[in-house]
Amino acid sequence: MFQSTLILALLLSVAGFPAGLQAAAGHGSHGSHASGGAAATQIYTAVGSVKTVDSAGGKVFISHDPVPALKWPAMLMGFELEDPALAGALAEGDRVSFDFRVRDGRFIILDVEKLR
Numbered sequence: 001m002f003q004s005t006l007i008l009a010l011l012l013s014v015a016g017f018p019a020g021l022q023a024a025a026g027h028g029s030h031g032s033h034a035s036g037g038a039a040a041t042q043i044y045t046a047v048g049s050v051k052t053v054d055s056a057g058g059k060v061f062i063s064h065d066p067v068p069a070l071k072w073p074a075m076l077m078g079f080e081l082e083d084p085a086l087a088g089a090l091a092e093g094d095r096v097s098f099d100f101r102v103r104d105g106r107f108i109i110l111d112v113e114k115l116r
């Protein structure tokens, strides 16, 4: 009786270690753009230069500056536009600040603002 109580107490203390130690989402190399699923609802902001606008596909390729919150280096990558109409306001060479969300390995721009 005493022993099983002691074991239970030990189990509880082991289970109580800090649970916040999740691995950071790995961006991987420039090519892979892997993402963790932990922060699906978080919105990130980045700055970059528009390289290609795919209006029909609702996508835009942006050469973005580093994104410290995601441990991303600067790189050229594709983003989807949550509202494809956003593509109409963008042109190659635009310097933009944009908000995006990471969901299921996809990078979805919610809002774009032209700089200067």
Ligand SMILES: [Cu+2]
Binding pocket: 064, 072, 075, 076, 077
């Ligand atoms: Cu990137």
